[in-house]
Amino acid sequence: MLRLAVGSTYLLHGLQNLFGVWTGWDTAKMAGYLEPKGFGGASTVFAWILAVTETLAGLALLLGVFTALGASLVVIMMATSASLKLGVGFFMPGGFEWELAVLACGLAVLLAGAGKWSIDAWKIPQRTVSRVRTIALGITIVMTLVMVVVTWGSPPPHVQ
Numbered sequence: 512m513l514r515l516a517v518g519s520t521y522l523l524h525g526l527q528n529l530f531g532v533w534t535g536w537d538t539a540k541m542a543g544y545l546e547p548k549g550f551g552g553a554s555t556v557f558a559w560i561l562a563v564t565e566t567l568a569g570l571a572l573l574l575g576v577f578t579a580l581g582a583s584l585v586v587i588m589m590a591t592s593a594s595l596k597l598g599v600g601f602f603m604p605g606g607f608e609w610e611l612a613v614l615a616c617g618l619a620v621l622l623a624g625a626g627k628w629s630i631d632a633w634k635i636p637q638r639t640v641s642r643v644r645t646i647a648l649g650i651t652i653v654m655t656l657v658m659v660v661v662t663w664g665s666p667p668p669h670v671q
Contacts (some may be wrong), residue, residue, distance in 0.1 A: 514572050514582075514625060517616045521585060522569025528562035538562055540599060548595055548665040561588065575629020578620060579640070579647035585617030586651050591658040595665055 523533075536544075541558035550557050563602050564584050566640030573580030593610035600606045624644065625631040 513616055514575060514578065514620050514629070517585060517620060518569050518572025518574075520552060520566050520569070520579070520613075521581075522573055524564030525564070525569050528558075549662045550626065564583035564588065569659055572620065575625035575631050576635070577643055578629060578631050579644040580650075582617045582621035583647040583651040583654075586614055586621060587612035587654045587658060589617060590655045591662055594659045594662045621651065 527533050527535030528541060538558040542555040545551050545554035545557050568581040568584035571577055589610045593607040596607040
């Protein structure tokens with residue numbers, strides 16, 4: 512259930528960011544948000560990477576295919592977003608409470624696996640699933656540290 516909840520939320524959020532639907536941000540608004548936060552001129556590229564990554568991670572979690580990689584992406588993105596919001600504080604609006612909750616859910620799915628109702632369980636050899644999980648854990652640790660360092664000290668988001 513956790514995998515389905517996080518997967519569907521991330522898939523819809525990714526589609527929202529790609530297409531600006533459901534009163535959401537599109538890649539241009541995301542790029543404007545990222546530019547002063549340590550991404551500079553690459554903010555447009557990162558906005559597109561985020562939107563596509565959110566969509567793909569959500570789809571992977573929803574289907575339960577290479578679930579560890581999808582969960583890894585969730586953890587990396589939520590740790591980065593939380594890092595950007597540390598200066599605002601814990602509580603909404605603007606705080607990192609939402610990011611922390613989703614990060615914990617992504618980490619739980621990463622560590623627990625997709626479960627028996629998934630493509631990982633039905634079609635992918637368990638040895639492969641185990642190797643992918645190990646690789647995903649390594650990627651998660653390294654990339655989370657890199658992204659937190661890149662965004663450390665960035666100005667907090669503007670709270671409306």
